[in-house]
Amino acid sequence: MKNLLFLFIWLISLNASAQFEKYFYNKTLRIDYMHAGTADTDVYALDELIDEPFWGGSKTNLICPFNYGNYKFTLTDEASGELIYSKGYSSLFAEWQTTAEARETTRSYPENVVMPYPKKPVAVDFYKRKRDGEWEKQFTLKVDPKSYFIKKERRHEFPHFMVNDAGKPEECLDIVFVPEGYTLAEMDKFKADSKRLADFLLNCKPFDEYKGKINIYGVEAPSAESGADIPGKDIWKKTILNSNFYTFDIERYLTTADMKSVRDVAANVPYDQICVIANSQIYGGGGIYNHYALFTSDNPFANYVFVHEFGHSFAGLGDEYYNSEVAYEDFYNLSIEPWEPNITTLVNFETKWKDMVPEGTPIPTPEKDKDKYAVGAYEGGGYMTKGIFRPAHDCTMKSLSYNNFCPVCQKAIREKIEFYTR
Numbered sequence: 001m002k003n004l005l006f007l008f009i010w011l012i013s014l015n016a017s018a019q020f021e022k023y024f025y026n027k028t029l030r031i032d033y034m035h036a037g038t039a040d041t042d043v044y045a046l047d048e049l050i051d052e053p054f055w056g057g058s059k060t061n062l063i064c065p066f067n068y069g070n071y072k073f074t075l076t077d078e079a080s081g082e083l084i085y086s087k088g089y090s091s092l093f094a095e096w097q098t099t100a101e102a103r104e105t106t107r108s109y110p111e112n113v114v115m116p117y118p119k120k121p122v123a124v125d126f127y128k129r130k131r132d133g134e135w136e137k138q139f140t141l142k143v144d145p146k147s148y149f150i151k152k153e154r155r156h157e158f159p160h161f162m163v164n165d166a167g168k169p170e171e172c173l174d175i176v177f178v179p180e181g182y183t184l185a186e187m188d189k190f191k192a193d194s195k196r197l198a199d200f201l202l203n204c205k206p207f208d209e210y211k212g213k214i215n216i217y218g219v220e221a222p223s224a225e226s227g228a229d230i231p232g233k234d235i236w237k238k239t240i241l242n243s244n245f246y247t248f249d250i251e252r253y254l255t256t257a258d259m260k261s262v263r264d265v266a267a268n269v270p271y272d273q274i275c276v277i278a279n280s281q282i283y284g285g286g287g288i289y290n291h292y293a294l295f296t297s298d299n300p301f302a303n304y305v306f307v308h309e310f311g312h313s314f315a316g317l318g319d320e321y322y323n324s325e326v327a328y329e330d331f332y333n334l335s336i337e338p339w340e341p342n343i344t345t346l347v348n349f350e351t352k353w354k355d356m357v358p359e360g361t362p363i364p365t366p367e368k369d370k371d372k373y374a375v376g377a378y379e380g381g382g383y384m385t386k387g388i389f390r391p392a393h394d395c396t397m398k399s400l401s402y403n404n405f406c407p408v409c410q411k412a413i414r415e416k417i418e419f420y421t422r
Contacts, residue, residue, distance in 0.1 A: 016060035023077060023084045024116035028052035029150070030263060031115075031124065031141065035093045036108035042128060044139050047110070047260075049150045055116050056174040056270030061419050062086075062116075068316035068339050069289050070094040070129050073113050078121040078142070085115050088316075089290035092247075092257055098328040099248050110259045118145045133336040156221060156240070156264040161191060163198045163216035169270040173210070173420040175201075176271040177218040178262065180294070181239045181279040184222040193277055193297040194218040200303040201310065204403045206410045206417075213421040217269040228254060228278045228296075240265065241276060243294060245284055250326065254284040254294055262292060272420055273314050275306075287312030304402040311397055311405070315413045318343040320390040320398035322380040334387040341412040342397060343381045344389050353391055353408045364389060375407050 032047035062085045064072075069088030077084050093109040096102055115124075121144045127135045166172045177197070182190040198216045201207050207214065225237045229244035232251060241261050247253040256262060256276070266274045276294040278285075285295035287309030295305045311317040318340030332338050337348045344352045346363070356375050357363065365376030370393035381390035381398070390398065392406035405413065 016062070019084070020059040020062065020116065023120070024055075024118055026055050027117045028055050028114050028267070029117040029143070029145070030112055030267075031143075032110065032112040032260060032263075034108050035091065035111045036106065037093075037097070038106050039097050039102035041106075042138060044126065046141065049143065049147075051117065051150050051152045052114070052154075052267040054169070054267070054270035056169045056272050057116065058420055058422070059116075059170045061422060064088055065419070066316065066416070068341070070339075072127045072129075072135065073115075074125045074127075075115055075118065076123045076125065077118075078123055084118075084122070087113070087115070087290065089113065090288050091291055092255055092288060095288070095328065096248065098331050101248075109257050112259050112263050114263070118143065120145065129339065131333050133333070133339070154264065154267065156261070156268070158219050158221045158265065158268050160217050160219045160269050163194045163218050164202065164211070164214060166212050166215045169215065171421060172213050172215045173417055174215045174217070174270050174272045176266045176269050176274055177216060178241070178265050178274060178276045179219070179221055179223070179279065180241045180243050180256070180276050181223050181225065181227045181237060182277075183224070183226055186226065186279065187220050187222065189279070190220070190277070191218060193279075197275075197277065197295075197297070197302065197306050200306055200402070204303075204307050205405065206414050207307075209414075210417050210421070213417065217271065219265055219268045221265045221268075223279075227280050228282075230282075243276065243278055245282065247286065252284040253286055254278060254282075254296065255286040255288075256292075256294065259291075273310075275310065275313075285309045289313060289316045301400055301402075304396065304400050307402065307405075308396055311409065311413070315409070315416045316340055317397050317409055317412060318382055320381040320395055322383055322385045322388070326383050328383060332382050332384065332388060338382065338388075340382075342391055342395075342406070342409050344377060345387060346377060346389060349377070353411075356391075356408060356411070367393065370394075 030050040034045040036043045070090045072088040075085040124141045126138045177194045179190045223239040227237045232246045242258040243256040247255040274292040280296040281298040283299040285305045287293040293309040293313035361373045361376045377389040382388040391408035395406035396404045
């Protein structure tokens, strides 16, 4: 029986690999575009298409089963009409749309998406998640992979090194560490920081269970100056990725809008996930789903900040805290379920972690019973004290606690790792 099951799984894998070979080359197509608008409007403008040399993703799991992200895109083979690839993601622009400034100002942000390079003409459909949770198509881009307008030159070519070598990219979760604010003379520091931070991730549950399935690369991309911009203190640094604290005027929120440079540097290796290490002692960071995780190298809570932000960017986990300063207004619609797997409005709790709640656990779960119920529905999360519920009383997505992902967050992380490595 076990041999028959192994044969069945092998045949499915073989068929999926054949599908990849049928439709794709083993490299990446990148689409750069501008995303502009206000709190209520969206405009997309194509920038350029880029041919990149590596594909780090799975060659068997091409259709994303996770309904995560504020956006998604799909690839359809034009000749057959077959859906051949899909992926969800979020962006800095989506967050900006929930700020007060977005009600008064029009802004634009550079964005990009990557996909395996198609062999034949495809239609790339871009979707946005509406306030009611439903998907709305924004635009369609027809791509002829043989077009001579697809750019092959590369702006940022740098050497790379292995931090953790687990195997073939298509069989592993591939993470690239990108340096921000490390000068050429500080590349040895970047390598040492990469090793130390990688150990934080690989020794954190449940990532520790998959050490042999996680590749981690580092790209030696120097900046002219050390550090990152701190606009609130009038400190400006010449760095390769143009990152800054005070995003949305929140002192600790460290991000970059320069997605062209981020992707240019990351493209030196095959990758699934981008982690930007900023050379700074200041507490801060940011993580955006299937976009990047950005965190500082030397703050006292570097272990926690890294895995917390990676929880956002990799597994789509939502923030479970509700008493810290944020710039968002009405971030969640309380009449529907949020897409993040670790927060709920209880509108449709069956689609979340209800099956993980022990029988007899009161829902909502009282704070006074935190030691009695490891998994329940504790009120407060998603930047709101009322109407949003989290799985556990405490978690790495809630407080400054390293290696403390709750059971629901651990399950979401395992599912994502299995998707990339299966």
